[in-house]
Amino acid sequence: MLTMEIYSTKNELQDHLHTLRKAHKKIALVPTMGALHEGHLSLIREAKNSADIVVCSIFVNPTQFNDPQDLEKYPRPIENDIALLKGETCDILFLPTVDEMYPSSDEIWEIDLGELDNLWEGAKRPGHFQGVTQIVYKLFNLVQPDIACFGQKDFQQVMVIQHMIDLKQLPISLKIGPTVRSEKGLALSSRNSRLSEKGKEDALVLYRTLEQTRNNFGQKSLEQLQQEATASITATSTLTLEYFAICETRTLQQAMDKDNTKEYVALVAAWIEGVRLIDNMLLNM
Structure with missing residues (x-):
């Protein structure tokens, strides 16, 4: 061996x-x-x-x-x-x-x-x-x-x-x-070991919001998607949102309008139980 x-x-x-x-x-x-x-x-x-x-x-x-x-x-x-x-x-x-x-x-x-x-x-x-x-x-x-x-x-x-x-x-x-996730969808991170079981459960709102943004990408404006995502995450009282942004993948500049020739990614960062988590999801790739 x-x-x-x-x-x-x-x-x-x-x-x-x-x-x-x-x-x-x-x-x-x-x-x-x-x-x-x-x-x-x-x-x-x-x-x-x-x-x-x-x-x-x-x-x-x-x-x-x-x-x-x-x-x-x-x-x-x-x-x-x-x-x-x-x-x-x-x-x-x-x-x-x-x-x-x-x-x-x-x-x-x-x-x-x-x-x-x-x-x-x-x-x-x-x-x-x-x-x-x-x-x-x-x-x-x-x-x-x-x-x-x-x-x-x-x-x-x-x-x-x-x-x-x-x-x-x-x-x-x-x-x-690709991002590897728990069975429920939380992105695996070395920092997750510092979260309680409730903290891990509450943090799932990040994944659910990213998924919702991807699912609605073809139907809603970027402004609508941004507003809904922000509202969804801030409704979870144990989380403090740092940013949620929809960006063009190549530059990571925040996108204002869709361009069908470009690819987009949603980025998120938030704090929970003193732990900072980040996640992302490709939206049209």
């Missing part, structure tokens, strides 16, 4: 990957922050289907957290994560420390993300996408994958990563896995 290799240093990982590349192995990378769930595991399976070797990284990246308390509370069940990855026959786990990834405390990183850095998640979490691209670029340089797998649940993040790949002209194919 094949065993999963676990590396905590860049040098060890690079040495092993060098050997695999010399054997012409196709490599896929699945970057994660741990607290793995079925959404992550579906990406591991997608990677297994697309490459010879799957590298999963687990690293809770401090530079993408603009709230120190959120960083501190982020779940880190590493033993369970390792067991789950072994169950999916992942080939390599990269498990570095903060010092390993950020040896210099005064490292400077800035990338031009255009409006993607100022809209929605970019506006609500200043510096977040600079931190995301900083660590993903480090991992891309380290692993040099042929394929990188990310989930659709973090739709804006996927757009940001694709923008960086294009900007840096990286020879990496981005694969986007």
Whole structure:
């Protein structure tokens, strides 16, 4: 039976990957922050289907957290994560420390993300996408994958990563896995573990509202859909809505009028029981 290799240093990982590349192995990378769930595991399976070797990284990246308390509370069940990855026959786990990834405390990183850095998640979490691209670029340089797998649940993040790949002209194919949901429809998230059962039940209004918006997309104006969605979510007293927006998928600019030649996505972010949840749904794809 094949065993999963676990590396905590860049040098060890690079040495092993060098050997695999010399054997012409196709490599896929699945970057994660741990607290793995079925959404992550579906990406591991997608990677297994697309490459010879799957590298999963687990690293809770401090530079993408603009709230120190959120960083501190982020779940880190590493033993369970390792067991789950072994169950999916992942080939390599990269498990570095903060010092390993950020040896210099005064490292400077800035990338031009255009409006993607100022809209929605970019506006609500200043510096977040600079931190995301900083660590993903480090991992891309380290692993040099042929394929990188990310989930659709973090739709804006996927757009940001694709923008960086294009900007840096990286020879990496981005694969986007569909959002994996609970039986009732809640988008799986590592943060869901912090919700009570009632909180998970109340949070289902996000999925129901997205689904309703998609179902009514052909019959109602964008303004009507926006108003109905906002009313539906704010009617749930335990939720605090941050935003609900219908956007053109390519730019994520909020759409005012429909254009049949364009594709649209609904984005939502809300707080419940001190936990911030995001979700999205493609509307006409």
